[in-house]
Amino acid sequence: MRFRIVLTIIAFSFVFRGIAQSFEKPLYKNTNASIECRVNDLLTKMTLTEKVGQLCCPLGWEMYTKTGENNIQLSEKFIEQMDQMPVGAFWATLRADPWTKKTLKTGLNPELAA
Incomplete structure (x- = not known):
């Protein structure tokens, strides 16, 4: 029984951690991050079509x-x-x-x- 409770708590902690991370602001929108980090983050999220579209x-x-x-x-x-x-x-x-x-x-x- 105790093992089951511990396992449930661990499972919920992973679920809540995932939910919390999904609400975090992307790095490219973080004004405290360096421009280089922000640009690199955004470029990794853009498709090739979006990158070409910028041109x-x-x-x-x-x-x-x-x-x-x-x-x-x-x-x-x-x-x-x-x-x-x-x-x-x-x-x-x-x-x-x-x-x-x-x-x-x-x-x-x-x-x-x-």
């Missing part, structure tokens, strides 16, 4: 339509791009010129872009 930088002004003073709608191009692979950043999101076909009225302002 992708599509044209940002094609990814949205401004539908009101403070409203933005994601474009079909954005949805297609995100379905293909992750994206590291959008290039030239705040441009307003004839080439982008965005103006100061139809493009993003710094507040909306943030």
Whole structure:
């Protein structure tokens, strides 16, 4: 009987330890860890597709339509791009010129872009 109780306590300690570890913040989110440790931790968790996606930088002004003073709608191009692979950043999101076909009225302002 005593052996059974000890065995049960040991089993529960492993279960609770596992649960506690699952709630711990990943190392890459730990601001007290060195940058090198954080980067290495994150890279080990990323898939190859996610790593390659960080190198992708599509044209940002094609990814949205401004539908009101403070409203933005994601474009079909954005949805297609995100379905293909992750994206590291959008290039030239705040441009307003004839080439982008965005103006100061139809493009993003710094507040909306943030």
